[in-house]
Amino acid sequence: MAERASGYKSYSGDSKGEKNKLLQHVVELERELMRMKRAEKVLREMEQRYLALMDSAVFLCVILAPDGRFRAMNRRAEDFFGFQMKAGANVTLQSLSAPGCTGEVESMLKGAMKKPLHVTLPFICADGATYWLDMECSDTVYQGNSSIQVIASDATALIKGNADKKPASEELEPRPSYAMQALNCCPGLLCFVVDRNGVLLYSTRGYREVAKRFLGHECASGLPYPVNIDTPFDLDLQDLIQEAFLGNTATAGLVETSGNNNRWNVTSAPLISSIGTITGAIVNLAPVGEKTGSERTRLPPPPSAGDARRMHASDLSQAEFLDAMPGMFFVVDDNACFVEANTDFLSVMKLTREAVIGHSFEEFLLEGDPANENSGADFAAAVREESFDNLECRVSNKDGDVLSLGLKGTRLQWDGETRTLVSCADNTKLRRTEEQLKRVSTTDSSTGTFNRQGMERALATEIERAARYRGSLAMIMLDIDGFRQINERLGYSASDGVLRDLAAAVKSRINLTDILGRWGGDEFMILTPQPTAAVTQLAEKLRDMAQHMTFGEGNHLTLSAGVAAFRKPMDVSSFVGAAYDAMVEAKRGGGNRTVQAREQEAESDEE
Numbered sequence: 001m002a003e004r005a006s007g008y009k010s011y012s013g014d015s016k017g018e019k020n021k022l023l024q025h026v027v028e029l030e031r032e033l034m035r036m037k038r039a040e041k042v043l044r045e046m047e048q049r050y051l052a053l054m055d056s057a058v059f060l061c062v063i064l065a066p067d068g069r070f071r072a073m074n075r076r077a078e079d080f081f082g083f084q085m086k087a088g089a090n091v092t093l094q095s096l097s098a099p100g101c102t103g104e105v106e107s108m109l110k111g112a113m114k115k116p117l118h119v120t121l122p123f124i125c126a127d128g129a130t131y132w133l134d135m136e137c138s139d140t141v142y143q144g145n146s147s148i149q150v151i152a153s154d155a156t157a158l159i160k161g162n163a164d165k166k167p168a169s170e171e172l173e174p175r176p177s178y179a180m181q182a183l184n185c186c187p188g189l190l191c192f193v194v195d196r197n198g199v200l201l202y203s204t205r206g207y208r209e210v211a212k213r214f215l216g217h218e219c220a221s222g223l224p225y226p227v228n229i230d231t232p233f234d235l236d237l238q239d240l241i242q243e244a245f246l247g248n249t250a251t252a253g254l255v256e257t258s259g260n261n262n263r264w265n266v267t268s269a270p271l272i273s274s275i276g277t278i279t280g281a282i283v284n285l286a287p288v289g290e291k292t293g294s295e296r297t298r299l300p301p302p303p304s305a306g307d308a309r310r311m312h313a314s315d316l317s318q319a320e321f322l323d324a325m326p327g328m329f330f331v332v333d334d335n336a337c338f339v340e341a342n343t344d345f346l347s348v349m350k351l352t353r354e355a356v357i358g359h360s361f362e363e364f365l366l367e368g369d370p371a372n373e374n375s376g377a378d379f380a381a382a383v384r385e386e387s388f389d390n391l392e393c394r395v396s397n398k399d400g401d402v403l404s405l406g407l408k409g410t411r412l413q414w415d416g417e418t419r420t421l422v423s424c425a426d427n428t429k430l431r432r433t434e435e436q437l438k439r440v441s442t443t444d445s446s447t448g449t450f451n452r453q454g455m456e457r458a459l460a461t462e463i464e465r466a467a468r469y470r471g472s473l474a475m476i477m478l479d480i481d482g483f484r485q486i487n488e489r490l491g492y493s494a495s496d497g498v499l500r501d502l503a504a505a506v507k508s509r510i511n512l513t514d515i516l517g518r519w520g521g522d523e524f525m526i527l528t529p530q531p532t533a534a535v536t537q538l539a540e541k542l543r544d545m546a547q548h549m550t551f552g553e554g555n556h557l558t559l560s561a562g563v564a565a566f567r568k569p570m571d572v573s574s575f576v577g578a579a580y581d582a583m584v585e586a587k588r589g590g591g592n593r594t595v596q597a598r599e600q601e602a603e604s605d606e607e
Contacts, residue, residue, distance in 0.1 A: 018413040025412050029329070029423050060133070061202075063140070064148040068092040068109055071142055072279065080125055080154075098122035098130050112137035112148045120155055132156045141199040143279065149201055192219065193271060194241060195280040200225035207285060237283065240268035244281030246433045328405075328424035331414050336361045336380040339419055348426070350398040366394045366402060379407070383420040386411050392427065404431040446496045447503035450517030455525055458515050459572050462527050466566050473566040474535040476526040477579040478506070478542065481558045481591035483522035490552070498552040505549060506542055525579075532565040532596070539563050539594045547592065558592035565597070 060077040064070060069092050070085065078084050081096060097105045101121055111117050116138040122130050134155035140147050190210055192203035203211070203219040211217040217226060226234040236254050243250035249269040264285045271280035322329055322342045330341035338356045346353060349364070362376035375393035382388040389408040396402055406425035411418060442454030450458060466473035480486070480502070487495045499522065506524065507516050515527040528535055539561040546559045562583030566575050578597040586595040 022412050022414075025410055025421060029327075029410075029421070060150070060152045062093075062150040062152070063142045064093055064109070064150060066109060066113055066146060066148065068094050068105065071145075071147055080131075081123075082125060096123050096125075098124055108135075108137060109148060113139050113146070140195070140201050141197060142195055142201075144197055151202070190285040191282060192225065193280060193282045194225055195271075196245065196278065198224050198241065201280065210285065237266070240266060240283060241281045243430065244268040244270045244283075245278060246430070247278060248429070248433060328426070330356075330422050330424075331419050332361060332383050332422060333417070333419055334384055336376075336383050339414060345424060348397065348403070349395070364395045366396045369394050371404075382407075383409060383422075385409075402428075404428045444518040447500050447518050449503050449507070449524075450515065452518070452520055455515070455517035455519060455527075456572070458517065458527060459576070462515070463566060463570075463572060463575065466529075467568055472529055472531050474528055474530060474532055475564050475566070475575065475579040476528070476535060476539045476542070477519070477562040477564075477576075477583040478524040478526070478539075479560045479583050479587060480522040481560055481587065486555065490555075494552055498555055498557070501551040502546070502557065505545060505551075509542060509545060510538070523583075525576075532563065535565070536563050536594060536596055543592065543594055560586035560591045561594040562586060563594060563596045 060080055061074040062070065062077050063072040069090065073081075073085060081091075083091060093109070094102045094105045098121075104119075104121055108117060108119050108121070116136065118134075118136050120132055120134045122132050125131050132155045133152040135150050135152040137148055137150050140149040142149075190204060190207040192207050192211075193201040195201055200219060200223055208219045211219055219225070226237050233254055236252055240250050240252060247270050249267065251265060251267045254264050254266050266283065266285050268281050268283045270278045271282050319340050322331070322340060328342070328345040328348055330345050331339040333339055337358060337360050341353065341356050346356065349356070361379055365372045365375055371392070371394050375391075378391060379393070382391055387408075387410040391407040391409075392404065393407065394402055394404050404427040406427045407422055408425075409420045409422040412421050413419075414421075442450055442457065444451040444454075462473055465471065483495070486498060490498070499518070503516065503518070503524065506526070510516060510526060511528065511530075513529060517525050519525045526538075528538070530538070543559045543561055546557045549556075551557055560583055562579045562581065562585070564575065564578035564582060570578075582595040582597045586593045589595070
């Protein structure tokens with residue numbers, strides 16, 4: 001270390017330039033690292049603020065169709081009007097207006113589709129009394145449909161009980177509604193709301209000022225947001241919004257692009273409708289250093305030129321500087337072998353420095369994972385480029401935990417040699433959420449097996465694998481004989497129990513490498529890498545099993561089975577068609593039998 005320290009003092013001009021270049025790279029990477037910071041207290045505070053926003057006792061938030069039908073509302077609006085969306089889907093705003101005001105409501109709806117309006121009108125509420133609502137109306141898009149957003153507050157006390165007075169929008173000076181005033185006066189409330197299509201529904205005055213100052217954004221309701229996707233800040237906002245659409249609450253530390261380097265903690269959360277579905281996202285900003293909860297972690301400022309001089313004066317080695325950087329970093333040579341790794345990376349991988357340095361990055365990739373099919377070669381090629389990003393792989397740490405890492409790299413001088421500095425973003429939580437959503441979308445709710453969509457994906461994958469590696473692949477198509485009568489006799493709920501028991505029995509009698517799914521109705525499909533003769537025997541065993549067991553409440557079943565083997569000229573349609581036709585032939589022959597696809601019978605006999 002002493003030798004390195006003395007070496008820094010005697011750097012030539014070129015070496016100092018290289019050192020400054022390294023520091024510049026570090027500054028850029030540190031800004032990127034702000035995205036990796038997760039603050040649990042900020043998440044809790046954001047969730048509380050979001051719930052307060054939706055459960056507010058101050059303002060009503062309503063989404064209307066252009067004809068006045070209610071599409072969505074918050075809990076305050078439900079209490080005020082006296083109905084919920086489930087029960088009142090066909091209620092219109094006109095039907096709730098006070099006598100004689102229907103025409104003004106119609107005018108308001110038409111006008112709001114053209115430009116934002118501020119009106120005050122009377123309505124008949126849940127208790128039968130007349131109340132005045134101070135409303136700010138604007139056009140928006142909700143679930144892909146042109147809509148009208150209304151944010152309102154109870155202005156009855158301000159009208160002072162004069163029910164005969166019906167102010168029109170042109171009689172009032174343009175000003176925020178009382179609900180908007182309440183929101184805009186909340187200290188530190190810098191937030192905006194987008195719908196499921198990324199269209200801006202609402203933004204507070206504070207956020208509009210901040211966005212215009214350092215992003216140049218005009219926060220116009222009804223337009224896609226953020227409007228400029230070319231800046232790092234906007235791209236980060238898009239990532240956070242997508243997290244919210246997946247049902248997650250996420251936080252990142254972002255830096256302004258205006259040159260002031262002001263920093264913000266940005267948190268996104270899903271916007272939940274009254275029936276529990278995700279209809280959009282709400283995003284909140286809080287300046288770093290401003291307390292938003294009981295305490296707040298202050299993020300370190302980026303190194304300035306003065307910081308660089310002080311670090312040089314203290315003779316920090318490059319390895320020590322790398323250790324001081326928050327987040328996971330490592331350095332590799334042109335052969336993708338580790339030259340250095342910082343403490344955060346070693347801690348996540350739960351490895352010592354000696355177990356990493358000198359080893360190839362490919363050694364740490366999760367072996368046999370389809371996601372890593374080309375990761376090793378792609379990384380080896382990328383480290384020779386000037387820079388790279390969006391390279392993703394899956395690794396396993398010493399404890400066997402599987403991690404999804406997003407890699408970004410840039411070339412630099414390291415101990416006099418050209419190396420690649422790589423930053424790692426932990427995408428494990430996001431990828432697990434995506435996998436869970438994918439699993440839910442491909443699982444049959446009645447039997448717990450793959451549904452048709454899941455089996456179609458499995459078919460495409462297995463056919464490609466069999467064609468590429470010339471492996472065997474066969475299919476069994478199973479159909480329950482007389483299942484329609486079972487439905488009519490037992491009812492759909494009980495017949496679902498029969499299907500569930502049958503699926504469990506079949507799954508217990510096939511190999512782990514076999515794939516079982518419900519193709520539709522009472523039809524099940526099995527994909528297996530076994531040869532045709534063995535698959536025919538398996539189909540016979542399953543058929544015999546079915547007629548000697550009981551399912552549901554003591555029901556006996558018989559099965560018709562069709563067997564087909566994949567051949568290279570086949571596509572998905574012809575492969576499924578061969579097995580399906582064989583199964584239909586079995587049913588036409590009286591059921592309770594196994595039939596092999598005709599064109600493959602001779603080949604099976606030769607085997």
